[in-house]
Amino acid sequence: MKEGTVTKDAIASRHPRSPEALLALLHDLQTANAGNYLTPDDLALAASHVGLPLSAVRDAATFYSMFSLRPRGRHIVRLCESPNCHLAGAWSALDELRRVLGVDIGETTPDGQFTLELTSCLGACGVAPVMMVDDEVVGNLTPTRVRETLGRYRGER
Amino acid sequence: MRRIQVLLCSGTACQSSGSDKVKRALLDELGSHDLLSEVQIVETGCMGPCELGPVLLVYPEGTFYVRVKPDDAAEIVSEHFLKGRPVRRLLWTEGAPQPQEIPFFSRQMKLVLRNCGTIDPEKIEEYIATGGYEALGKVVTLDPAQVIAAVKESGLRGRGGAGFPTGTKWELVRAATGDTKYVICNADEGDPGAFMDRAILEGDPHAVLEGMAIAAYAVGASRGYVYVRAEYPLAIRRLEVALAQARKLGLLGARIFESDFSFDIELRMGAGAFVCGEETALMASIEGRRGEPRPRPPYPATHGLWGKPTLINNVETFANVRHIVLGGAAAFAAVGTEKSKGTKVFALAGKVRNTGLVEVPMGITLRELVFDIGGGVPAGREFKAVQIGGPSGGCLPASLLDTPVDYDSLSRHGAIMGSGGVIVLDDATCMVNMARFFLEFTADESCGKCVPCRVGTQMMLAILNRIVAGEGTDQDLVRLAEIGDMMKNASLCALGQTAPNPVLSTLRYFPEEYRAHIRDRSCPAGVCPNLVRYVVVPEACRGCDACRRACPTGAAQGTAGKAPYRIADELCIRCGACFDACPFGAVKKEPR
Numbered sequence: 001m002k003e004g005t006v007t008k009d010a011i012a013s014r015h016p017r018s019p020e021a022l023l024a025l026l027h028d029l030q031t032a033n034a035g036n037y038l039t040p041d042d043l044a045l046a047a048s049h050v051g052l053p054l055s056a057v058r059d060a061a062t063f064y065s066m067f068s069l070r071p072r073g074r075h076i077v078r079l080c081e082s083p084n085c086h087l088a089g090a091w092s093a094l095d096e097l098r099r100v101l102g103v104d105i106g107e108t109t110p111d112g113q114f115t116l117e118l119t120s121c122l123g124a125c126g127v128a129p130v131m132m133v134d135d136e137v138v139g140n141l142t143p144t145r146v147r148e149t150l151g152r153y154r155g156e157r
Numbered sequence: 158m159r160r161i162q163v164l165l166c167s168g169t170a171c172q173s174s175g176s177d178k179v180k181r182a183l184l185d186e187l188g189s190h191d192l193l194s195e196v197q198i199v200e201t202g203c204m205g206p207c208e209l210g211p212v213l214l215v216y217p218e219g220t221f222y223v224r225v226k227p228d229d230a231a232e233i234v235s236e237h238f239l240k241g242r243p244v245r246r247l248l249w250t251e252g253a254p255q256p257q258e259i260p261f262f263s264r265q266m267k268l269v270l271r272n273c274g275t276i277d278p279e280k281i282e283e284y285i286a287t288g289g290y291e292a293l294g295k296v297v298t299l300d301p302a303q304v305i306a307a308v309k310e311s312g313l314r315g316r317g318g319a320g321f322p323t324g325t326k327w328e329l330v331r332a333a334t335g336d337t338k339y340v341i342c343n344a345d346e347g348d349p350g351a352f353m354d355r356a357i358l359e360g361d362p363h364a365v366l367e368g369m370a371i372a373a374y375a376v377g378a379s380r381g382y383v384y385v386r387a388e389y390p391l392a393i394r395r396l397e398v399a400l401a402q403a404r405k406l407g408l409l410g411a412r413i414f415e416s417d418f419s420f421d422i423e424l425r426m427g428a429g430a431f432v433c434g435e436e437t438a439l440m441a442s443i444e445g446r447r448g449e450p451r452p453r454p455p456y457p458a459t460h461g462l463w464g465k466p467t468l469i470n471n472v473e474t475f476a477n478v479r480h481i482v483l484g485g486a487a488a489f490a491a492v493g494t495e496k497s498k499g500t501k502v503f504a505l506a507g508k509v510r511n512t513g514l515v516e517v518p519m520g521i522t523l524r525e526l527v528f529d530i531g532g533g534v535p536a537g538r539e540f541k542a543v544q545i546g547g548p549s550g551g552c553l554p555a556s557l558l559d560t561p562v563d564y565d566s567l568s569r570h571g572a573i574m575g576s577g578g579v580i581v582l583d584d585a586t587c588m589v590n591m592a593r594f595f596l597e598f599t600a601d602e603s604c605g606k607c608v609p610c611r612v613g614t615q616m617m618l619a620i621l622n623r624i625v626a627g628e629g630t631d632q633d634l635v636r637l638a639e640i641g642d643m644m645k646n647a648s649l650c651a652l653g654q655t656a657p658n659p660v661l662s663t664l665r666y667f668p669e670e671y672r673a674h675i676r677d678r679s680c681p682a683g684v685c686p687n688l689v690r691y692v693v694v695p696e697a698c699r700g701c702d703a704c705r706r707a708c709p710t711g712a713a714q715g716t717a718g719k720a721p722y723r724i725a726d727e728l729c730i731r732c733g734a735c736f737d738a739c740p741f742g743a744v745k746k747e748p749r
Contacts, residue, residue: 020444023426065428083594083595120347121349121352123352125207125352137173
């Protein structure tokens with residue numbers, strides 16, 4: 001994907017030079033990296049763009065669970081761990097995710113395609129258990145549906 | 158004029174069940190029968206019964222189809238659209254094709270959700286056709302004090318959880334000194350099991366924007382924010398569309414309806430922090446900081462965003478406002494109980510037949526909500542409790558099913574209205590484990606700023622972990638109550654103040670379950686792994702040897718072909734391998 005200061009500066013220029021743009025800017029910078037994470041350069045760029053000390057930007061970036069300072073996979077798989085999904089059997093979906101991806105929670109597959117994470121409620125409890133792959137909500141999870149979904153994303157490589 | 162209109166639910170749940178594919182299949186079929194000019198497909202917001210998705214409603218007669226697959230499109234088009242014969246196998250219940258005949262719908266009262274599932278949320282014209290932005294047009298001709306008086310008279314209380322009187326809050330912001338004031342919509346819906354706000358934002362985003370604009374006029378604000386969680390991409394997209402459309406028509410921006418009132422709204426996205434639903438944390442997050450709460454007072458009404466007077470209300474609260482303006486405060490107040498007016502949207506989930514989104518008048522009983530509308534627990538199990546209010550709420554037992562659902566009755570019994578998440582629990586649920594689950598959530602989401610919450614949640618969780626592992630003591634129950642009480646009184650924000658509720662309410666209504674875990678080392682529901690016993694049901698066992706081969710300790714014993722097998726409890730390490738391995742369901746978990 002696109003790396004490099006030119007593109008990153010272009011991303012920054014879409015946001016106002018104000019601290020209130022920080023979260024949106026961090027989201028955009030993170031998405032622009034193939035590894036779905038924020039590099040030290042990204043943090044520095046964000047700091048100078050919105051006019052905050054680097055320490056304040058790092059402070060914020062480490063607070064929110066959606067930002068990562070370490071490289072992650074191209075696709076982020078987030079399984080909902082809330083009570084409704086739990087009651088509906090999210091753990092068999094988790095077992096299948098672990099098995100198919102060969103990684104545990106918080107880890108990235110060796111080919112750099114997927115990072116497995118847990119998330120709090122996705123608000124789609126009517127079709128629990130639920131996971132999100134990037135921006136797609138996948139509900140009524142069964143081991144088969146887990147395999148199909150991951151297969152679809154693998155095919156998009 | 159189209160002969161037939163198909164309302165296809167395109168909420169997050171139905172999309173995840175494949176509504177997009179159903180739409181494509183229907184369009185293909187309509188095309189091949191040359192019906193595209195006669196049948197219109199409208200993608201709407203959430204219709205409610207999420208687990209039956211994808212759902213669609215065919216007008217003019219109003220036939221409601223559930224669990225529609227792309228393969229069903231051919232039959233719907235050839236039988237229903239061409240020959241006028243509803244496809245019976247796709248009806249919810251045989252013989253009841255129309256929503257008004259189905260108790261799930263007929264017992265509801267839709268005010269806030271009126272447009273959800275009936276209009277295309279991405280077309281402002283459809284919203285306007287339902288009277289949309291008429292309330293705003295009316296309000297800008299009134300004195301702001303009149304608007305506030307109407308909201309006060311309506312009795313509307315905040316739908317985000319605490320139930321603060323909305324009109325009073327508006328009055329405080331109006332009275333606060335300062336030229337710059339802000340209006341914020343709290344759309345950081347994070348309670349596990351709650352999806353009311355998501356459905357409103359996805360199904361009727363303009364109702365929220367209009368409510369915000371009316372509020373801004375009343376309090377004297379010219380700028381607003383919607384703070385929405387990043388986990389809701391569809392809601393974000395529909396809000397963006399709605400904002401652009403409203404600006405284009407001059408319903409947001411400078412000199413709205415040619416009055417002196419100017420107001421615009423910006424979207425702000427969260428980044429995965431539950432505590433940002435707390436109002437002071439939310440404002441810190443908009444300001445680009447860690448989303449940590451601060452002590453109140455001063456309240457946001459006087460010291461809010463950037464230190465300016467700020468009105469902050471929840472999504473559902475704003476969505477109610479236009480109805481008060483158009484229908485009148487008295488009509489709004491005619492619904493509900495003495496102190497809880499209007500309707501409330503609930504998200505029904507858990508062990509209940511009809512999961513999904515429902516809107517009911519305040520004061521309806523829990524029994525009506527769970528059994529009449531929700532259809533009760535699925536066959537073969539028994540109702541045990543209803544968890545209401547999420548991680549800040551409590552579990553109410555069967556004996557309290559006749560409690561009216563209103564702010565005061567619920568809090569009197571140790572639960573809260575909260576944002577409206579309702580989780581139905583059956584007799585296979587361990588209440589101790591359920592309480593532990595919520596504590597795990599709040600311990601994880603505690604921002605760590607104040608000691609009572611940061612340490613208290615961890616201490617309570619450690620005790621609960623001991624109890625579910627069969628290592629609890631009687632003293633632990635005393636400690637849980639003590640720590641809970643301390644957290645309620647000393648925590649900085651509502652997260653910590655309410656985090657003990659799931660534990661305290663289960664201690665109050667299900668003390669015998671805690672005692673069974675502690676004294677008998679037994680989990681009555683057969684859930685906690687350390688506290689169950691695996692047994693073979695002799696009649697079901699076929700002697701296939703699967704359990705013996707799966708067992709790592711030699712506890713599952715028997716000879717192939719010679720049923721029944723047995724499981725030696727003294728050797729069992731409760732790994733559950735035999736339970737998973739048995740193809741006949743002959744291995745059962747029992748309380749020890």
